[in-house]
Amino acid sequence: MELASLLPLLEPWVVLVLLAMARAGGLLAALPSTSGKAVPRMVQVLVAVGLSIALVGIAAPPVLPGADPVSLAIAIAGEVGVGYVLGFVVQVTLAGVRIAGEIIGVEIGLSFSAVADPMNPGASTSTASLLGHLGIQLLFALQLDRALLYGLGHSVRAVPLGGSHFDGDTVAAVSEQFGDALVGALHLALPVLATVLTVKLALAVLARFVPRLQIFALAFGIALIAGLNALQASLPQLAHSVALQLQLVLVRLDRVIETLQG
Numbered sequence: 142m143e144l145a146s147l148l149p150l151l152e153p154w155v156v157l158v159l160l161a162m163a164r165a166g167g168l169l170a171a172l173p174s175t176s177g178k179a180v181p182r183m184v185q186v187l188v189a190v191g192l193s194i195a196l197v198g199i200a201a202p203p204v205l206p207g208a209d210p211v212s213l214a215i216a217i218a219g220e221v222g223v224g225y226v227l228g229f230v231v232q233v234t235l236a237g238v239r240i241a242g243e244i245i246g247v248e249i250g251l252s253f254s255a256v257a258d259p260m261n262p263g264a265s266t267s268t269a270s271l272l273g274h275l276g277i278q279l280l281f282a283l284q285l286d287r288a289l290l291y292g293l294g295h296s297v298r299a300v301p302l303g304g305s306h307f308d309g310d311t312v313a314a315v316s317e318q319f320g321d322a323l324v325g326a327l328h329l330a331l332p333v334l335a336t337v338l339t340v341k342l343a344l345a346v347l348a349r350f351v352p353r354l355q356i357f358a359l360a361f362g363i364a365l366i367a368g369l370n371a372l373q374a375s376l377p378q379l380a381h382s383v384a385l386q387l388q389l390v391l392v393r394l395d396r397v398i399e400t401l402q403g
Contacts, residue, residue, distance in 0.1 A: 154197070156213060160302035161200060162193035163217045167224020168293060171232055192293070200297040216303040223305045223401060227296060230318060230393045231289065237322030238276035238383055241329035242269030248330070248337050249368025250361055268372065272329070272383070279384050285391075292394040300401045310400040318393050325386045329379060336371035337364050 166189040246266025280286060300306075340363060348356040372379075 157197050157200060157302060158193055159213070159217060160220050161196040161297065162189055163220035164224040164227075164297065164302065165189050165192035165196060165293065167221040168228040168289075169224075171225045171228025192290075196294065196297050199294055200302055219305050219307075220302060222307065223296070223300065226311065226315065226397055226401075227293065227394060229315065230397055231390055233315075233319050233322045234325075234386060234390050234393070235273070235276045235280070237326045237386065238329065239269045239273040240323065240326040242266065242272035244326060244330040245272075245333045245368065245372060248334055248364075249372075250365045272379075275380060276383055276387065279380065280387055283384060283387060285387055288391055289394075292391060292398075296394075296398050296401075299398050305401050307401070311397065314396050314400050318396070321389075321393075329382055329386075332375040332378070333368055333371045337368045340364055340367045 169185060169189055169192075243266055246268040249268075251266045251268060341360060344356060344360045344363065
């Protein structure tokens with residue numbers, strides 16, 4: 142009888158924990174460093190549970206205290222969506238860094254096999270893997286992982302659990318950030334692109350005056366060497382530019398959180 146009398150008092154707390162776990166789990170599932178197979182599933186679950194318990198202490202009162210099962214299920218699905226949207230902002234920023242590596246790899250010829258045989262593209266280029274790992278390492282080096290936790294905590298204060306509001310503004314904000322990531326990718330790849338373009342233009346002029354020159358075979362090796370040298374020379378500034386791109390994550394999170402407020 143005593144336990145039965147406590148159930149009505151525990152129900153709002155249980156609802157709050159479930160909603161917080163849904164938002165934290167959606168965020169973790171969207172992040173590249175926590176959603177992969179390298180992280181054990183049990184570790185992911187424990188991290189999600191720990192974050193949800195921490196969020197309960199700072200979260201605003203839920204919109205659905207003691208809700209019926211159908212409304213609670215809909216609210217949980219909405220909170221998973223909120224977490225995915227927040228994680229997608231981080232994912233898009235890191236994807237922009239990898240896209241820059243892909244652009245560099247295609248331009249200097251490291252992805253020639255995918256161009257020659259489109260039906261068997263294989264894995265991503267080594268430059269994309271290099272910049273992808275650089276972005277993740279800088280994410281932790283700049284302590285942006287803690288900033289992401291702060292952003293998650295800010296989201297449960299600004300947007301009460303169970304009270305998220307998706308509309309066209311959210312889609313527009315995410316789309317705008319995706320465009321910004323593409324522009325940032327081109328900005329990161331620009332030094333190498335300019336170098337390789339200059340080399341190719343010079344080789345085109347040379348082929349004009351020496352028609353018998355095997356320009357295709359010659360241009361491939363020269364562009365590869367020039368591109369790798371340009372990449373090596375631009376790595377310090379490239380790392381600085383990647384760090385600036387990552388520091389914009391919190392600003393982008395704030396924009397998305399503003400659109401989620403009903």
